[in-house]
Amino acid sequence: MTLIPKSHPRAKSLLIREKLVSGFDNGLVAKEGLLAQGRGEAFDYLLGEKTNQAAKRAIKAAAAQLLQAQKPVISVNGNVAALCPKEIIRLSKQIKAKLEVNLFYTNEKRKQAIIKTLKKNGVKEILGTNSANSTKLPGIDSARRIVDKDGIFAADVVVVPLEDGDRTMALRNAGKTVITFDLNPLSRTSQTANITIVDNVTRAIELLISESKKLTKRNEKSLEKIISDFDNKKNLTENVIQIKNNLTRRARVA
Amino acid sequence: MTLIPKSHPRAKSLLIREKLVSGFDNGLVAKEGLLAQGRGEAFDYLLGEKTNQAAKRAIKAAAAQLLQAQKPVISVNGNVAALCPKEIIRLSKQIKAKLEVNLFYTNEKRKQAIIKTLKKNGVKEILGTNSANSTKLPGIDSARRIVDKDGIFAADVVVVPLEDGDRTMALRNAGKTVITFDLNPLSRTSQTANITIVDNVTRAIELLISESKKLTKRNEKSLEKIISDFDNKKNLTENVIQIKNNLTRRARVA
Numbered sequence: 075m076t077l078i079p080k081s082h083p084r085a086k087s088l089l090i091r092e093k094l095v096s097g098f099d100n101g102l103v104a105k106e107g108l109l110a111q112g113r114g115e116a117f118d119y120l121l122g123e124k125t126n127q128a129a130k131r132a133i134k135a136a137a138a139q140l141l142q143a144q145k146p147v148i149s150v151n152g153n154v155a156a157l158c159p160k161e162i163i164r165l166s167k168q169i170k171a172k173l174e175v176n177l178f179y180t181n182e183k184r185k186q187a188i189i190k191t192l193k194k195n196g197v198k199e200i201l202g203t204n205s206a207n208s209t210k211l212p213g214i215d216s217a218r219r220i221v222d223k224d225g226i227f228a229a230d231v232v233v234v235p236l237e238d239g240d241r242t243m244a245l246r247n248a249g250k251t252v253i254t255f256d257l258n259p260l261s262r263t264s265q266t267a268n269i270t271i272v273d274n275v276t277r278a279i280e281l282l283i284s285e286s287k288k289l290t291k292r293n294e295k296s297l298e299k300i301i302s303d304f305d306n307k308k309n310l311t312e313n314v315i316q317i318k319n320n321l322t323r324r325a326r327v328a
Numbered sequence: 329m330t331l332i333p334k335s336h337p338r339a340k341s342l343l344i345r346e347k348l349v350s351g352f353d354n355g356l357v358a359k360e361g362l363l364a365q366g367r368g369e370a371f372d373y374l375l376g377e378k379t380n381q382a383a384k385r386a387i388k389a390a391a392a393q394l395l396q397a398q399k400p401v402i403s404v405n406g407n408v409a410a411l412c413p414k415e416i417i418r419l420s421k422q423i424k425a426k427l428e429v430n431l432f433y434t435n436e437k438r439k440q441a442i443i444k445t446l447k448k449n450g451v452k453e454i455l456g457t458n459s460a461n462s463t464k465l466p467g468i469d470s471a472r473r474i475v476d477k478d479g480i481f482a483a484d485v486v487v488v489p490l491e492d493g494d495r496t497m498a499l500r501n502a503g504k505t506v507i508t509f510d511l512n513p514l515s516r517t518s519q520t521a522n523i524t525i526v527d528n529v530t531r532a533i534e535l536l537i538s539e540s541k542k543l544t545k546r547n548e549k550s551l552e553k554i555i556s557d558f559d560n561k562k563n564l565t566e567n568v569i570q571i572k573n574n575l576t577r578r579a580r581v582a
């Protein structure tokens with residue numbers, strides 16, 4: 075139950091925050107996840123708390139990339155499970171991707187809470203849950219390199235919403251195509267991924283689902299054109315410019 | 329005990345984060361305090377994680393304002409108690425200000441933890457602890473308006489580090505001169521306060537102490553000159569420009 079009035083100028087942002095805090099109370103989200111959400115809030119505020127044109131182009135490229143993938147996998151962490159469990163499951167069905175629970179701050183209890191939430195939201199199969207089936211990603215320190223043999227390890231395209239820089243780099247080094255959601259266009263994750271959606275995951279995921287639906291009937295060649303037309307560095311620069319323009323506008327208003 | 333190597337490019341920021349997380353574990357910091365820290369981290373990152381010239385000017389004006397005050401009070405919340413308890417006590421001694429515990433998210437247990445921390449760090453008297461001595465600040469909703477009759481209520485100058493916009497406004501409406509620390513130069517708190525120090529409180533507080541020491545022997549007229557020469561709106565605009573320049577620089581490097 076929320077007490078935030080709909081009229082509040084930042085009601086949506088506060089509702090997202092409430093979801094995350096409730097995810098923390100339910101054992102899904104780590105303390106570090108609350109801090110990360112705070113960082114995201116600041117960048118979302120600077121981006122104007124809406125999906126911009128650059129993000130829409132990144133979403134289209136991501137949809138094409140996912141439809142073209144042979145073995146797409148979506149990595150799920152605590153913040154994602156708290157913010158948009160239903161949507162992440164719908165996305166996985168739409169693009170026929172596997173889901174893998176993969177935590178930055180490993181914690182068995184938290185992992186179980188995440189699995190429970192995903193199951194409650196209708197998921198059938200979740201990878202990353204059987205330690206006998208786990209293996210190691212090279213080039214990253216021990217606790218964070220564990221992945222599922224049939225999931226991220228075997229994947230050609232990996233969606234890592236709200237990921238950290240080291241792991242994004244390790245995934246790239248392992249030859250994966252990486253799609254990420256990151257509100258900071260300058261972060262290492264943003265700069266390292268193949269496709270960075272600079273948007274709030276709770277807004278962008280709906281658009282990614284509908285875009286994937288829209289592109290389903292496109293042929294291989296058409297999808298490849300969309301992917302090759304997309305320039306991640308250029309897209310990130312556009313987002314930086316967007317933030318700068320918003321700063322100018324807000325500073326004038328204030 | 330920290331595991332963060334000194335060589336890490338963002339070691340200082342991570343150490344500050346550790347202090348706050350440990351404050352959370354010790355019951356000083358609210359969940360919302362972790363989120364607020366995250367937002368601060370993002371702005372600090374954009375400000376280059378250092379005290380800029382504009383902040384130094386705001387610190388000088390704040391020192392003059394505090395030395396000139398008749399009844400200065402420093403408001404202490406959970407994040408401040410977790411991040412810099414010793415420094416806030418040293419500041420209060422330097423400028424002969426009272427300390428008042430005043431929480432955005434009221435919680436008796438947390439209040440007691442904060443008082444315990446301040447006492448452990450050598451404080452003698454803390455206001456805001458005796459409910460028989462409390463009164464209400466007008467123009468703000470119930471839970472957050474409680475202040476101490478001999479503290480904030482009677483003060484002419486109030487230091488509110490890491491404050492929210494509504495309360496800053498209520499303090500201004502009650503005729504107080506408000507000095508704040510806020511890393512977001514566009515926040516309502518920043519825009520509403522008389523003097524906004526756009527800097528990380530853990531860096532700025534040391535400078536505020538030394539600046540107060542330096543200005544101790546100045547006469548009334550000289551202090552007033554420093555205060556009247558300071559333009560908060562202009563200072564905030566300079567901070568916005570600083571962020572924009574840093575974005576340009578970082579975007580080029582990335």
